[in-house]
Amino acid sequence: MSRRTADLRVPAGLLIPAALGVAILVLPMAGLMVRAPWRDLPAILASDEVLTALRLSLVTATVATGVALVCGVPVAWLLARTALPGRSVLRGLVTVPLVLPPVVGGVALLMVFGRRGLVGGWLYDTFGISLPFTTEAVVLAQVFVAMPFLIVAVEGALRTADRRYDDVAATLGATSWTTFRRVTLPAVAPGVLAGAVLCWARALGEFGATVTFAGSFPGTTRTLPLEAYVAINAGDSDVAVVLSLSMIAVSVTILVGLRDRWIGAT
């Protein structure tokens, strides 16, 4: 107890910058709450543009998370459980999007999947498929930006899981695929779930790569963040505020849901 009261005497040299830091983080969100058009909020939320953007965002973020799960979990497994040569290089490569400006990701996607891109050109010539500026492009941009979050979370879970369970399963006659499916995956399920939620939240908020690679077409590529940007540019700050608030609500909900895993609340 005495220890705790002693901790309360915070030196001013720490207290003042700390207060400033908290203000920078909290003030903008508080400002949104203050400026929110609470009376018109239901009407704005129910408007066609907002509902369309909301639906598009939910669908694309969910599909992107599905793609990230199917491809990202195996990548995490390769990184955590195999002695693959060049593993650290691979880990570096797949986590680059974490620190990359999303707009750079968008440009890169355009170079590869654009109609004259490396893969895009082939897709267009062979199948007549053109990816950029479609809903599929939105999903691809989201996967590019969000999958690393899932990979990092799942790899961490796989590293801390006890590998001796895998050994026991092998002595019982299980193939490595059966072991992965019935022993390893259930053991890391909480980590996979946390990674998927984080991935979903990141995909939902994706802006830079999406607007660069998929453009901003109502109904096909204009997701919530893009809609908010369009609204503020058009001087319709009420809509922008409502959209921002709804995204904050999603983020806070996810943080609260994951607080035990990520913030270590006691």
Next chain:
Amino acid sequence: MSLYADLRLRRGDLELRVALAVAPGEVVALLGPNGAGKSTALQLLAGILPLDAGRIELDGVALDDPAAGVHVPPRDRRVGMVVQDYLLFPKMSVLENVAFGLRSRGMPRERARAEAGAWLARMGLDGYERRRPRELSGGQAQRVALARALIVEPRLLLLDEPLAALDAGTRPAVRAELRRHLAGYDGCTLVVTHDPLEAMVLGDRVVVLERGRIVQHGPPAEVARRPRTDYVARLVGLNLLTGTASGRTAELPSGAVVALAHDATGPVHIAFPPVAVTLSPRRPEGSARNAWPLVIADLEAHGDLVRVTADGAVPVLADVTPLAVADLGLEPGGQVWASVKASEISVYPA
């Protein structure tokens, strides 16, 4: 129809060189201190680690033969494993745990579950099918782990410290039960333990491993009565000296002489229990012909007695009563005479 293994592996500080043979139905206890290489030996036998050299043969089939490029993966070996913390799959029910091996080998779910249920009944665990592993006591978890390993009819069963995770109160009952289950198993069994009592109770034969080598092997009673290394002697609670005998005396490397009750010749081990040692402040009179002046190195409680470690020309452990400690004023650094009757000493060739 048996296990033959010549295990050779170098890993970090450990250099393992162990040759083992286990007959069907036989239980061999692999006893040794931490770091002796016991668990490593089990991992080699299970196929989790590859051999550097040597050979593992089960029922006449080579499982490992590095020289010929043979390494059968764990899942094709028919080797069962039960480890210290049992490692029951936590997200599966008890029944699913036991049925896992059969399901992995392609048996339809209903049949696998029926067989697993029968095994649980055999282990006295009917009614526990739907429980989760964390809801079981240590003894129950051990039986589930045993059933899970045995249901796939392994030819070799490996038990790694199977009782170490249990508290001291339940250990004797679980040990007796494990012994009963092992008696009903017709394959080869290898039990790894650092507990001499466990090795003696469970093993038909005891193999003592130190620093990667076998230092002694034989029936439990033989190992307990005639230890060949300090480690085994300390484990079974005996003083062990090594010397050269001639007639009724043996000379130790330190030059000290030990009187024997019987004639012996050549290199010998000399063993006597700590309770046979008498401590006195002066050179004792009377029938004890072996008396050595020593310096007390350590005193520690040992059951109802106090174990005295004394150094000198003949280092000994002596068990004396707390009253004697007080009467003699024993304390580390103090001088004392230790005496042992020749009739309490057993002598056998080194």
